[in-house]
Amino acid sequence: MNALSLSEVTVDLGPRRILERINLVVTPGSFTCLLGPSGCGKTTLLRAIAGFTPLSSGDIRLGERSITELPPEKRHTAMVFQSYALWPHMNVGDNLAYPLKLRGIPKDERTQRVATMLERLALGGFEHRSVTQLSGGQRQRIALGRALIIDPPLLLLDEPLSNLDASIRRSLRGELRQLQKSLGLTTVMVTHDQEEALQMADQIVLMREGHIVQVAPPASLYQQPADLEAARFLGVDNTVACSPQDPSALAGAKTLGFRTREARVDVAPSVNALVRRGQVTECVYTGDGYQIGVTANDQTLFATARTPVEAGRFVTLQVPESALIPFGPDHRYMPSLNAQEHTA
Amino acid sequence: MTPSRLLTPLGLGLLLGLIAFIVFGPLLNLALWAFAEQWFYPHTLPTVWGFDFWARVFRPRAGAWSSLTNTLIVALSAVALSMALAVPAGYALARLPLPGRHAIMLLFLLPQAFPNLPIFVNIAAIFHQLGLTGTLIGVVLVHALPGLVYAVWIATAAFAAADRNLEEAARNLGATPLRTFVDVTLPQALPGLLAAAIFVFLDSVDEFTGTFFVGAPEITTLPLLMFNASMGGNYQVAAITSLILLIPSIGFMLVIERFLKADVLSRIGR
Known part of the structure; x- marks a missing residue:
């Protein structure tokens, strides 16, 4: 049985179609990321699941039960908002206890469960603090705790980490993932950060302009993006037109994509690699090396080098075959011969 | 230098x-x-x-006590009446997709746009036919009219400033719409609503023209008492009355400063 299934979910906002026939299945206990650029409809999809956006057509099922017609309060999904949405007129303890109060749980048990939750969030004894006094990371945890305290069948996260500092964000990613795993919580998270999605998700749903482009586990999404545009969103920042001597050319690839950090200008030539000769136009220090801009055939490509390369020099840019992502004439991903052998 | x-x-x-x-x-x-x-x-x-004149003003038969009571009864009733209308109206204007929202907001401003003397004269004529002149109810109604303008505009701003995500969080975690309104929306809008109520209260305490046409001579409020005193050359009584009238104004200033925050003020009239 699926924890959550969407079938033909369509959402219109006035004359504009926001989501077009979305089909998606989420397995129990899994972590799904809705990934895409802003305006792709990922937040709308999450809000539709929570019940804040009415569907024009389609069906949403939680387990076997259809929740399409239910108001938000009857869906039992728990959502963590991007702004955390903690109630400023209640203290930390009251914020956490409110969902329990709504469920008619007696005061003693509420106090008990709030204390347990705060311990689990490493915020023990914070009951009487005002939520306005908390730091961003602490607020985020309280918002998460408020959602978790009702043992929801489905946890919805709307860019929960985007308002935090980079360092806190990184540590919270791990914490959140661990908590999710230990509780076996079915989770759907919205993010525009591909790194976050790749690190946290079991399954990534890549969205664009109200459609689902690709549903895949992180590794296959990263290595085999559905099309050129998806690849660009996933950090494939170089594309070249395929020429006859390039690898994969035989298979019929028209375009080859690769990531800057896979391309080198300072390695010995090898067979079965993409090779382009060009002139260095820029050299930028990036911390763990140098990013080199190379102009080859009137096109700027980017590569990495361990040592700086002065502008104006001619270099040979090389990308190993394994790092090349082939695309067909329709700009869609084209499985290479090697990959087909692997899967066979 | x-x-x-x-x-x-x-x-x-x-x-x-x-x-x-x-x-x-x-x-x-x-x-x-x-x-x-x-x-x-x-x-x-x-x-x-x-303090001779203070004693004289507050002598039982001097009328100060009765006008003070009248002033308070009228002001509190005007507050209750306008808030009872302004809270639902403000919520609807701020939150619901109302057609002609701006026209409705302007409509509430109309009584303020005209010179109030002709308006009150006409109200007095209508109230006379209805038998409302010289009654407390008539005076309360006439006070609620200008009060409603402030109350609706400020209440609308207060509800517009309340964060919708907070309401959605409550709905999401199991609160019905009514419960959400009482537990989350109302506390958010409370400072603004309080300010609106105080506005109406003050407006009513100071109101003269409407009271004069609709209430006098049966209903005397402090401003009418003050008017009578200064017309009769009794500056002491007029001064004492105005000092009493000053108390709510100063209290109001303090409350406004404390409760009416910039994010609410910036939404007035939107």
């Missing part, structure tokens, strides 16, 4: 002093009159000081 540099703080000080005199001068005069028992022309200050 150049003379111009010296002049600047001096000029600024003089300017501030002048403004302070313009603002506080009349109030000081009021305070002097309230405690003066004898003050004749050539003297700069009263010759005899005392």
